[in-house]
Amino acid sequence: MRGLRRIVAGIALTTLFGCGDGSVHACFGDAAFCHIAFNPVARPGPDQTVASGDVVTLDGSNSTPSGAIRSYAWAQTGGPAVTLTDASKARATFVAPAVTSSADLSFRLTVVNDANQADSSSTQVTVQPPAAAAVTAALSLFESSLQPATAVASPANGSPNGCPSATADLAPDAAVAQRGLWFAARSIAIAKGVDTEDSSAFLDASRVLVATANAGAGVPAQIESLGLTLLGSLSQQLDPALREAVATRLSGAAMLDDPASLLSGSSEVTDAKGVAIVSTPDIEAANAAAVARLLASRSQCVDALRAISLTSAGLRVIALAPTNE
Numbered sequence: 476m477r478g479l480r481r482i483v484a485g486i487a488l489t490t491l492f493g494c495g496d497g498s499v500h501a502c503f504g505d506a507a508f509c510h511i512a513f514n515p516v517a518r519p520g521p522d523q524t525v526a527s528g529d530v531v532t533l534d535g536s537n538s539t540p541s542g543a544i545r546s547y548a549w550a551q552t553g554g555p556a557v558t559l560t561d562a563s564k565a566r567a568t569f570v571a572p573a574v575t576s577s578a579d580l581s582f583r584l585t586v587v588n589d590a591n592q593a594d595s596s597s598t599q600v601t602v603q604p605p606a607a608a609a610v611t612a613a614l615s616l617f618e619s620s621l622q623p624a625t626a627v628a629s630p631a632n633g634s635p636n637g638c639p640s641a642t643a644d645l646a647p648d649a650a651v652a653q654r655g656l657w658f659a660a661r662s663i664a665i666a667k668g669v670d671t672e673d674s675s676a677f678l679d680a681s682r683v684l685v686a687t688a689n690a691g692a693g694v695p696a697q698i699e700s701l702g703l704t705l706l707g708s709l710s711q712q713l714d715p716a717l718r719e720a721v722a723t724r725l726s727g728a729a730m731l732d733d734p735a736s737l738l739s740g741s742s743e744v745t746d747a748k749g750v751a752i753v754s755t756p757d758i759e760a761a762n763a764a765a766v767a768r769l770l771a772s773r774s775q776c777v778d779a780l781r782a783i784s785l786t787s788a789g790l791r792v793i794a795l796a797p798t799n800e
Contacts, residue, residue: 519584526608554580613789638776651691658702668799
């Protein structure tokens with residue numbers, strides 16, 4: 476009986492703590508089975524979308540069993556050639572190459588365990604030109620931190636990375652202007668095929684905003700009228716009821732004298748000293764600045780101080796993006 480208890484105790488302890496070499500966790504007496512190793516599983520991480528010039532990390536550290544992986548080997552298997560740094564470690568890096576259109580790069584991770592057993596798996600990195608990556612960043616913000624707060628049940632609406640809403644604490648005039656920019660940018664993105672996601676969530680949020688948001692005055696109200704006009708045009712076929720609600724909201728509303736200037740990039744909205752529309756004599760420099768602001772936003776949470784700037788930048792890059800046929 477005592478011997479049986481010792482065997483059971485040995486099995487239990489080894490099952491809990493292993494054999495110290497990543498092997499099968501069941502040992503009888505002299506641990507006869509302690510050196511039967513688990514097959515390794517290579518886990519190269521999820522697919523990624525990045526911009527040219529980004530430093531990209533390929534992360535295979537979740538490969539299992541973690542304590543028994545003897546070697547890691549990363550290899551590029553497709554796309555424009557890049558130089559991998561630390562290709563023999565769990566995490567490898569490279570600089571995303573310059574591209575003129577989106578390019579897919581594929582990488583294979585091979586892991587080998589202490590028993591010389593191997594496994595391989597692949598991941599893909601899509602590299603976009605900076606302007607296209609800025610559009611992607613803008614669309615992500617518009618669906619999260621930059622979505623007008625009254626369009627959702629909770630004003631604390633945040634992005635997938637846990638950042639809080641950047642619009643919940645905007646001053647009334649800024650909230651009206653930001654809402655108009657948001658209507659305009661998202662309507663154009665859907666109409667041009669730049670935003671390929673299901674438009675129903677945007678239309679639902681717009682319906683709530685049109686029905687409940689307070690109207691503004693002055694320049695903010697004119698900016699909102701531009702956004703509502705574009706929303707009405709988009710919803711004519713997609714949501715006739717929303718189109719009628721927009722038409723009612725626009726009845727008697729103040730309009731911008733030169734809405735085309737915002738859409739062509741020759742002017743932009745700022746709130747540095749109250750909401751205003753300012754000219755941008757150097758359009759190329761303004762475009763580059765908008766791209767840079769949006770790309771920088773990917774690595775940090777957006778606050779209310781940058782809500783107008785980033786929404787205006789998003790409208791700029793989306794309006795200037797090529798139509799996706």
